[in-house]
Amino acid sequence: MREINSSEIRQAVRDLAIAAAHDLEPDILEALLAARDRETGELAGNILEVLVANANIASRDRIPVCQDTGTGILFLELGQEVHIRGDLQEALQEGVRLGYEEGYLRKSVCDPLTRKNTGTNTPAVVHIELAPGDRITIRFLPKGCGSENMSSLVMLPPAAGTEGVVRHVIDRVLAAGSNPCPPMIVGVGLGGSFEKAALLAKKALLRPVGEKSGREDVAVLEERLLREINDQGQGVHGFGGITTALAVHMEVFPCHIASLPVGINIQCHAHRHKEIVL
């Protein structure tokens, strides 16, 4: 059994929150640069250039990449051989609070009915999974709501089949228009249950941008969806061109014979994510 102090977790989450707001990871930066290089639309190409410049300025001058510094989403893989000294949930929430306070990040979390801001950007949404070993992996994904609001969950009839899934994903992405700040990353969760499909869709966003599914038929479907979405020509911020989406990531899970859940979680071009292993 390995001991980890909750104060170490709190500090790590604080640092992840601040770093995520300012520094895009190489996967998304490279995807934006590659999109800029192959873009055929002049206006779309210019906007991609501005998005890359924005990311570089944010990192250099320690200004958030986007004014919407998001809801804090935390994914933890908690090693079964770890013993945490102190209160894990409190450490996670306090880490987010400190990150947003000390990083001067906009606090966007409010009560859903009264709309009163909690003033701390907490509570963050926390997902914890047990894993083998004596490490804790913490992933922080601040999620802006332009893209989150364009996400959806549907329970398709199984007879809809693969073609029904493809049609639905493309329809949702096109209906989203410029709202999720394209070029977007489309996370799709296929199967499981009502809540599992939504979670899979979000977890799909954690994969490095453009990394294919390890399952060949799913990878083929991801490629088809990306091609068909981009063929529609909505493009960067809805201004046309060939880059509506940078990637489609699909996670699948077996489901009931009478069910075909499809979760879609859309991510904007400011795809902020950070990870640490303790």
Ligand SMILES: O=C(O)C[C@H](O)C(=O)O
């Ligand atoms: O909350 C915001 O700043 C705006 C939001 O990210 C949006 O895209 O509408």
